[in-house]
Amino acid sequence: MSTKEKQVYQDYFFNETAFDYHDGGYVPLEVYDSPTSPLNIPSLLKPDKETDTDVWLTVHAQPGETQILPGAKTKTWGYNQSLLGQTIVFHSGKTYHVTLKNSLPELTTFHWHGLDVPGPFIDGGCHAPVYPGETKEITFTVNQPAATTWLHAHPCPLTGWDVWHGLATMVYVKDQHEESLPLPHTYGVDDIPVVLQDRRFHKDNQWDYDADYDPDGTAGPTALINGTVNPSFDVTTQKLRLRFLDGSNRREWRLHLSDDLVMTQIASDGGLLPEPVQMTKFMITCAERAEFILDFAGYHDGDTVTLYSDETPILTFNIKGFATDETAVPDELATIVDQGDVDPNAPIHQVVLSGTDEEIAINGRKFGMMRIDDRQEIGKAEYWDITNTNDCCGGMLHPYHMHGGSFQIISRNGQAPYPNELGYKDTVSVNPGETVRIKMKFNFAGVFMYHCHIIEHEDGGMMAQMQVYTPEEPEKKYDLMSMDTLMNALAKERGCAVDELVIKSLDSYKKMGMDMC
């Protein structure tokens, strides 16, 4: 390891009084009574065709059945497979032509969470539906630092429904700088994806989103890691790189290892941190990503190391024999290029996250599909102040996500950000009573959404949208999806009248006497 003396952090940083286990509706994790299974490692998605500069891919949203538990298979949805998806790898600098294919019984969208791409149609929020049986091609050039991003469905107000069925997968961005560093790089061997989710298994091993729905976030008692219940992973190298994604609808994961083994964080949402940060405890909230290096130097063939969330074991590492590895994690990982000076006369954007349950709102309102709530010029860095008005007791953390790129975290209530928040982020959790100031520069124009990433909060209206404009076309009009168009399409797909549609998250609008117009 590094010769530089490093502090080892031993707390979760966030306000304990707001942790999810204080919620009335909290669903504790329980170990499911079934055998251990090898951790599922999704295969890498193979391109349809490629040249030196361009790559063609097909991402196919499909229904299927997955053997998760002994006995009946679970009905699931996935990308290019029956549950979750094959891992997609992008190389910075290349242009991608992606065919989005929908074989599901209903419309969905393909949101590239963390990719720096134009909105709203390539970004893939609610304005970019792909209808059942249809395909659509999008083209974009990836131009950003190496990072762990992801793809998930985002058809508001059904994002929670789609993700719960399985529509989420890892998307790695690679670049030459990251590849040149002495870090684990062998996919599935010493560089592994870890998608953290939770579900409740009902009769015949099926999931029932509507039965489990909670307006403060749907959760289940069984940890599902890469779609595996009670997973184990065979460790064959001294160092292991774990790329965590909190892909759950609501759950916060408070991760720690047996023996309080130190975890070295090397990356967050938008790529490498400037320097590694060592810790024994790490909390990840909805939609965040974090990469860690574990060093098993003190262990031997036959030992086990357990990953816990709170007190529940969620993943077992079976240590096998490995060759000694004396490479050190570099003390300097990346240069974080500042997004630029902010014009002192520029207004500071305000985002106020308020309420819990059905009463959640953003700047006092709920989401309107055709309404533009804020504007920012392309290429100019500006501050956004994200405030959580929940009070400390009985409040909750809201993981705030912004489409359209990555931001820098400037401060938390005027104080320095947490030590592992010095890289680029696209999702940041805000404590009750706190204002987090971020600096954001957009590289692409379009309409982009910003919202809480507790998925039932975004579906229930804690979401807004902004227009990023160019000086040439400050008032550009986009063909946005209307609520009527959406509801009529869903009613047709489900063979019912619009007023017979069961969409649990719309209760949050009804109870507040609001329309998602």
Ligand SMILES: [Cu+2]
């Ligand atoms: Cu929230």
